[in-house]
Amino acid sequence: MNNAVRTVVNRFNTCVVTLQDSPRLGRLIRRRMTVVSYVGRRSGRRFSTPVTYFRTADGVRIDVMMPDSKNWWRNFTGDGGPLTVRLDDAERTGHATATRLNSRKAVVNVRLTT
Template sequence: MRIQSSAMARGVVDRFNGCVVALQESPRWGRIVRRRLTVLSYAGPRSGRAYSFPVGYRRTGDTVRIDVMIPETKGWWRVFLGAGGPLTLRLDGAEVPGHAVARRASKDRVIVTVTITRDHS
């Protein structure tokens, strides 16, 4: 029963993420959505499997901050603990490479800081 509900929840999340990505590409709403949401992509460190999903962000120059909401329900940010690792973000209509480092700000809060490694401005 738990596997079935987990698969159902994953399906809901996947549909929601698909809608967010579609909104980013929308001629009408895309510009507004892209101000605060981006698509984060990275390769799993052991499997090499590609992962992509939307996240909220704030950018200041070549630094992007991602606040992970409800971090205990998500696992992706753990890949970037310690020395961090490479990823790409979709910013200003282009895939931008960066290096991400995650740190726990408190029990309920994780911050992922991404340093853009090449300027696409």
Template structure:
């Protein structure tokens, strides 16, 4: 078993725990203040993926800071001109938008989502 596969298993377990907390009756509302689950389609695979992420919001912009970006690949789907994304349960409803990832000179990665108007 490689280090990378161990890390991926660990991340999968943490994601399951976070998702469970987001759905919990008592603490879910508190957790969802700074966490949201995203859904996107992989550029190469065409598969649909979901993962919880921490976010900051200002109006119709949502910024997702990608911790340990070199260990993760999901954000690479939004390089260049970016692509479509869905934020599940944001404002009590699923919200779609356009996401673009950027890596700064220090190597930090952020994904900026411009939300579509509510339907």
């Protein structure tokens, strides 16, 4: 990803995270968008990123569109790994597993544990 695109993405992500706490728009945004946090497998650093999500019977599903242009979801391929997701104004932990469906879409399923 070139620097101009990265700058736009970072600004958008910052805006979404800020709007989630907004008294007027927060509730509307939190219905479909949240922030996930995880520790990178190779770097060991903690990352947080806003994502759109859908609730499932035992957790949440995150659709990753254009997976080749995003790296975060690759931390959850294979056996998956731990993830924290903000839901209903609380941090919830879970185990995430990622599956690539095709060249245009991957899915991260999060089974909540708390």
